Amino acid sequence: MQLSPDSATVVRATAPLVAQHADEITRIFYPAMFAEHPALLNVFNRASQAIGEQPRALAASIVAFAVHLIDDGAPDFSPVLRRIAHKHVSLGIGAADYTIVRRHLLAAVGTVLGDAVTPAVRSAWDEVYWLFATSLIAEEARLYTLGGVSAELPWRAYRVVERVEESADIVSLLLAPVTGAVPAHRAGQYVSIAVDLADGTRQARQYTISSGPRGDALRVTLKRVRGVDGAPDGQVSGWIHEHAAPGTLLDVSAPSGDVVLEDSQDPLVLISAGIGITPVAAILEDLSRRQPDRTIRLFHADRSHDTHALYASLRRQVLSMRDARAQNWYQDDAHRAPTLHPARAGRMELDDVELPAQALFFLCGPLPFMQAVRSSLLGRGIPAERIHYEVFGPDLWAQNPDL
Numbered sequence: 001m002q003l004s005p006d007s008a009t010v011v012r013a014t015a016p017l018v019a020q021h022a023d024e025i026t027r028i029f030y031p032a033m034f035a036e037h038p039a040l041l042n043v044f045n046r047a048s049q050a051i052g053e054q055p056r057a058l059a060a061s062i063v064a065f066a067v068h069l070i071d072d073g074a075p076d077f078s079p080v081l082r083r084i085a086h087k088h089v090s091l092g093i094g095a096a097d098y099t100i101v102r103r104h105l106l107a108a109v110g111t112v113l114g115d116a117v118t119p120a121v122r123s124a125w126d127e128v129y130w131l132f133a134t135s136l137i138a139e140e141a142r143l144y145t146l147g148g149v150s151a152e153l154p155w156r157a158y159r160v161v162e163r164v165e166e167s168a169d170i171v172s173l174l175l176a177p178v179t180g181a182v183p184a185h186r187a188g189q190y191v192s193i194a195v196d197l198a199d200g201t202r203q204a205r206q207y208t209i210s211s212g213p214r215g216d217a218l219r220v221t222l223k224r225v226r227g228v229d230g231a232p233d234g235q236v237s238g239w240i241h242e243h244a245a246p247g248t249l250l251d252v253s254a255p256s257g258d259v260v261l262e263d264s265q266d267p268l269v270l271i272s273a274g275i276g277i278t279p280v281a282a283i284l285e286d287l288s289r290r291q292p293d294r295t296i297r298l299f300h301a302d303r304s305h306d307t308h309a310l311y312a313s314l315r316r317q318v319l320s321m322r323d324a325r326a327q328n329w330y331q332d333d334a335h336r337a338p339t340l341h342p343a344r345a346g347r348m349e350l351d352d353v354e355l356p357a358q359a360l361f362f363l364c365g366p367l368p369f370m371q372a373v374r375s376s377l378l379g380r381g382i383p384a385e386r387i388h389y390e391v392f393g394p395d396l397w398a399q400n401p402d403l
Contacts, residue, residue: 002069003069003070003124003127003128003131004127006120006124007123007124007127007128008069008070008124010120010121010123010124011066011069011070011124011125011128012070014116014121014124014125015063015066015067015070017113017116018063018066018109018113018125019063021112021113022059022060022062022063023056023059024112025059025105025108025109025112025113026056026058026059026105026108028108028111028112029104029105029107029108030044032104032107032108033100033101033104036104037100040097040100041201042201042202042203042204043091043092043093043097043204045203045205061080061084061132062128062129062132064077064080065077065080065081065128065131065132066125066128069128069131079258081135081136081139082139082258083258083259084136085136085139085140085143086143086256086257086258087206087256088136088140089140089143089144089147089149089154089253089254089256090154090190090191090192090204090206090253090254090256090257091154091192091204091253092151092152092154092155092253093140093151094140094150094151094152095137095140095141095151098133098136098137101133102126102129102130102133105129106122106125106126106129109122109125110122143256147183147254147255147256148183148254149253149254154192154253154254155194155251155252155253156177156178156180156251156252156253156254157177157178157179157249157250157251157252158175158176158177158178158249158250158251158252159175159176159177159178159247159248159249159250160173160174160175160244160245160246160247160248160249160250161174161175161176161217161246162174162246163244163245163246166221166309166310167306167307167308167309168307169223169224169226169241169307170221170222170223170224170275170307170309171221171222171224171240171241171244172210172219172220172221172309172310173219173220173221173222173240173244174211174217174218174219175217175218175219175220175250175252176216176217177252178249181215181216182214182215182216182217182218183254183255184213185209185213185218185255186213186255186260186261187209187212187213187260187261187279187282187283187285187286187287188208188257188259188260188261188279188282188283188362188390189208189209189255189256189257189260190206190207190208190209190255190256190257191206191207191209191218191220191252191253191254191255191256192204192205192206192207192252192253192256193205193207193220193236193240193250193251193252193253194250194251194252194253195236195239195240195243195250195251197235197236197239203235203236204236204251204253205234205236205237206256207220207221207222207278208220208221208257208278208279208282208390209255209278209282210277210278210279210281210282210310211281211282211285212282212283212285212286212288212289213286218255220278221275221277221278221281221309221310222237222240222241222275223237223274223275223309224237224238224241225237225238257390259279259362259388259389259390261283261286261287261362262360264360265291265294266358266359266360267294267295267296267297267356267357267358267359267360268283268287268294268295268296268297268359268360268361268362269296269297269299269355269356269359269360269361269362270283270284270296270297270298270299270362271299271300271348271350271361271362271363271364271365271373272299272300272301272363272364272365273300273301273302273348273364273365273366273369274301274302274303274307274365274366275309276363276364276365276366276369276390277300277302277308277309277310277314277364278309278310278364279362279364279390280298280300280314280362280364281310281313281314283362284296284298284314284317284318284324285313285317287321288317288320288321288324292320292321292322293321293322293323294321294323295323295324295356295359296318296321296323296324296325297324297325297326297327297355297356297359298314298318298324298325298326298327299326299327299328299329299348299350299353300326300327300328300329301328301329301330301331301347301348301365301369302328302329302330302331303330303331303332304330304331304332305328305330305343308328308330314326327343327344327353328343328344329343329344329345329346329347329348329349330343330344330345331345331346331347348369348373349376350373350376350377350380351376351380355380355382359382359386360386360388361377361382361386361387361388362388362389362390363387363388363389363390364389364390367391370389370391374387374389
């Protein structure tokens, strides 16, 4: 995949200008697109739009893709492309949507950059966009086929068969398909859940499957999002906390996500914070069945033992494995938490923690937490390629993990 020579020359010359104004371009693009195609508001996360995360993620992705096309030394864009494709498939985005996006995005480029957008510049960036779009369309077609769904019919009905209150703001739901079996999936993947809100709109959010693969049901564990610093409360998480009782029917997507547990015998270190425990719980449940002798280290940070979701099941799985150990850090009440191994007080610090040799690392939690942990691991000589991570929400880190 490469740009034509003429377009490559133009993109090299204009990429700094586009990058400089990328956020402004996407801030204009989204409102114009939604005004003409309001149905797309049911696909895009309105909360991420409100606080600017989605526009920044799109801008960063397209600029990174353009740099990938013109700079042989640029980082491999394939992991970012796969992650975007999985997210799109979980929302039912189809090939026709890319034509709509292209028209409004190029119009926004022209509005922001004005006379700098000559016919040659427009043609070059149009080529960038279609290389980006067709790469995603091809990968998404493959994923739709593997998942046995389509962009037109991405949802299946699941029934809530059990609800467990993990804490005041965290709930686990056991979901069973109304017909058929749960699609095959891998530990670490997620599903989208779509709900119809009181204002007549429809929104979908991604929630990690917090149980290991099984054929009859899957578990999701989700935190009710409370808005802070002017951000809105989570619409979907709030609806689910208030309405998803046993017997409730929910629209659920096929499992998606590329940050999954690979087949390996290497020691595995699972590091999480807060609701980031959900993929860790799925991975640990899976390994306790398939590889009970594998060396596992589980490090988790939380506000308190009372907010530590899935603790009881994690404890059982650690105890069932030959070489699994867990260490928790509790910010508020480490001194009185009834945990398997005495919890440490304060924030997670790994500088003095023994790490198994030749281990693989999996991180999940708030972005600043993962950046701090990754920096600590790199400082201890862990190769970057052995550190994997999962981000909830638009992945602004993927284009620059050294932020």
